[in-house]
Amino acid sequence: TIVCMVILISLVDAIFTSSSEDEITRSLLLGVIAMIAVFAVIVITINKNLSRLVKMRTEELVEQRNNLENLVEEKTEALLKTERLSAIGELSGRLAHDLRNPLSVMKMSVDLIKQNPKDTKISEPNVTKRLDLIEKSIDRISHQVDDVLGYVRNSPLSLSSTSLRQLIKNSVEKINIPSDVNVTVSKKDVLVDCDSVKLDAVFINLIVNSIQAMPEGGNLEIKIFDRDNMAIIEFIDTGKGIPDNIISKVFEPLFTTKQKGTGLGLASCKNIVEQHQGKITVKNNPTTFTIILPKSISITNLQTK
Template identity: 50%
Template structure:
């Protein structure tokens, strides 16, 4: 069975178990919640309305006291602040009475309308008192506020408010009791729903868990386990074990993947073997060519070395006899000696490259070796050499390693055209030590940088193209590496550390 069908089957089984329980539970909870919500909304609205009317009555009583005291204080003192307080509070009282008439029921509307009529008459009397004060008739204003008519309406006003507040307090208590009964009934309904939901959970959860375990075991055997076995095979292949047997494959996507991977490994193994045979053949051909070239080059170098030695000796004799007397002759003989030296160096490069001489290792000081090479090298006075301050011990063939360092240092001096900064560093690591030789020259072109260690590759007109290649061979004989980077041009020789 394909994996997608396995997953679909598992999904359908889980849906078939959970959906009915979910629908039943949801239906019961929804019905109960709808009933509870309706009862709660009704109870809360009744409580909110009764509470709001009760608060309006309290505020009406408060504003009435404020108006009465402000009118009386103004009548007795004629202080304008009490007049401001009166006119600021009067609209608030009217608005409260109007809101109570609008919000209340039928009986409430009748009561608050009568209250509004009484308040209108009281307000008229208070306004009359205020006008008398403004006219300077303060005693008449006080008489209006102390009149029997005024106190009659005031007493009716206050008794009505007290009786209403008392009656509404009882009504509010009744509403609260009824609402509490509704809430208790709602809580009981919630408990019943929770008991039913708990029963569904006690039955549904074990069933779902059991099915989940069965499906997990099935999924593990058919998906996870094959992937794990295939992963183990891939890990062994990544380690180069191409003959590892593939596990038995099923008839799903994992099986198809395993069979295709097995075919790919066989094809890769065959291609790798073909490439190896081709590399061996190319290396053999290259070795044969280099052997022939080496033998020829060795014979030619041997035939040239003796005449060059004779020429070098003759130049030295002529310089002794005639060089001091004739400056021009001295210069000609010096140039001839330099040319002979370059030819001898190129012959040494060829012989070093074509001859494979066993290395004779010994423990030496790397700093002393660098100092000897620098001392023996022909370095112009305009080249500043920075020597390493630290030291490391290595096990190497001193003569061959001197050849490597001398070649690299000579190339650096030539790259700087006889003027610049030559820096030599020794950097020790846990298992290796680096010799870093940097120069302040223009650098090596990026396109030729990967080819500098190839045989016969050179960018100099007088070079053989074998110097750096010979250096690479010598370093690799010592179990090390050599590489070069730009900015600044730095040759890094890495050798095993003691």
Template identity: 40%
Template structure:
């Protein structure tokens, strides 16, 4: 490339940068190493209510609102030591005294020796965005409070009659004659339905009003045995649990809820028959629990949604099982992940400290 072409390219790039700087709707200001404003664009001085001549020579602290002065000074001193300013929220003040919340990001300027001499700072007014986010959070909080109160009332109203039905079924089963097979099957279906309803109610309660963790040393083998023994698992499904035992510091009730959800999800995913293999292993820092099924796998389009509250692909169920799993595991300081392959199955991995 010739010298003339190089010069032309430089001029073109400089003009392009200058045009972006001057005409951008975002606020731009250029400062030296002392924090003095040596240049700014039209959006900057007009937004703050000044003439450009009134801005040049002022410091960044002159345009910083009182509540952000300390933060601005700390940020400035860190920047002078070679730090970067990226997405820093600072309250700025206008000439008339009004203030607005701004998002600042700076591009450092260096001389030919690599010495920091100043920065170009991009500033965006995020007052309205922040207010909208705050309002959205407030509405979400109110909605959750209403949903929580309603769910708790409904759940408690249903639990009592469910207990009556369950106890009555158990009493009838105890008194029935052994030969009445159809009678027995009917009672079993009733009991399974009650268990399912009770499980759904517990899911709602756990989601909207989770209890604090009751951490104790527990036998993981015993927890798994409790889960499998208390679940109505159809004969067509084989569930294998490990014979080795590991002691973990956890909330036994909540870990049982998690494992029950994962086993139930696996059974429902596999359909008519299949196998579930639960394995455990221990490292120096974590205990891992793996729940593997032989189901159809999770479709690609659904994989990013499975931990979303109320998401379900089934006609029955609350859609809260996996979100509860994630929440409870994170309460314990752990994590949950999954690997899935179409037509081969899915493995959920729980990691607990």
């Protein structure tokens, strides 16, 4: 605008001050050329700004599109997971129902055989050992059924004051521990208000996971700590550890790296521990699962999920 005005003033000045017609025409021509030049500059500037604006808008749109794509992906995954979970729920209900009866028949038979030691063949050490193994396996299957059910339907807690050490030792006894795996339970004990059946399932899950992480053998150390109004339990194993990129996912339902895993083990552990108003966490080096449980739970705070 300023340049424009200068040109206009010089033009007017030229018209008024010069006498010859030739000079006036030349000044007019010069003025017109200058005005065209200024106009061109203005057009170029506008053009530049416009293309910058278009670029900015395009970038914004691309970002919005990416965000939307991510959102759609997330939602689809969540939906698929929910669908898979409800399918598992339905399936496990039927499976549990169908497995329970034959399992209890098997267990009863084993009990009856064991109660009949007059028969020499049955009291033979080899036979007793095999019977114990069958019994352990039956318990294991029942537990796996309970696991899936436990995850799918969250029954209310049935609380009683329990010795953690005894509970953990009982869980260890129920598992077939390979001879090259050494399990130790701390001497310390803490009494906690808990649902012993549910916590037993948690401990069995953690112990089995550790054993599976040590195919070449190793140590699993189970420590118990007494901290004010909390009990802390640590499961430390010398296994292969959990890769950094999956460690945040291990508590997610259906997350598994095992061919025959359900991926519900740790998810149900988390559910049960949280139902007890506790926390479960994991870290590497060495692989440690830590459970923090309040020693007593106020019934009024109990949420039945």
